[in-house]
Amino acid sequence: MVFDDIVKALTESGCKVTQDWYEVYERPGRPAFAKELLYSCNEFWGKVHVRKEGDVYIQVISKDVFNWKDRVAELRLSNHIEDAAGGLMWLYVTNQEKLKEDLQFLSKYVQGLKQGKKS
Numbered sequence: 001m002v003f004d005d006i007v008k009a010l011t012e013s014g015c016k017v018t019q020d021w022y023e024v025y026e027r028p029g030r031p032a033f034a035k036e037l038l039y040s041c042n043e044f045w046g047k048v049h050v051r052k053e054g055d056v057y058i059q060v061i062s063k064d065v066f067n068w069k070d071r072v073a074e075l076r077l078s079n080h081i082e083d084a085a086g087g088l089m090w091l092y093v094t095n096q097e098k099l100k101e102d103l104q105f106l107s108k109y110v111q112g113l114k115q116g117k118k119s
Contacts, residue, residue, distance in 0.1 A: 003035070005096070006048055006056070013103035015041040024049070041103065043110035056093035057082065060106060064114055075109065077102045 007017055018040050023032035034051045046059035058079075062068065068084035075081065078098030082090040093099055 003050070009100040009103065010039050013100045014107060015039045015103060041107055043107050056096070058091040058093060060089045060091065062087040062110060064110060066113060076105065
């Protein structure tokens with residue numbers, strides 16, 4: 001997935017890019033090993049991490065207080081959940097064409113959780 005495609009998937013799913021692509025270094029003085037951008041959606045925010053080898057990871061941080069780890073079985077995502085703990089989850093993008101759908105699902109899922117708490 002190229003960088004423009006990631007931005008397109010984010011914006012088409014209702015998210016905003018809050019900081020454009022910047023290089024990430026393992027240590028000062030070393031060459032960059034990845035690029036990241038920051039994004040925000042109505043219900044969550046995070047960053048997109050693209051390694052030089054092409055691996056893409058999406059960090060999802062919920063704005064509402066709940067533990068993603070307790071919800072993993074309920075999530076119907078096309079991409080792989082790499083890690084989930086507290087309000088933080090990492091997705092490893094295995095199906096780039098489904099990224100937009102996954103982001104839309106997560107937004108609706110978190111909205112549903114918030115509505116359930118209010119009733």
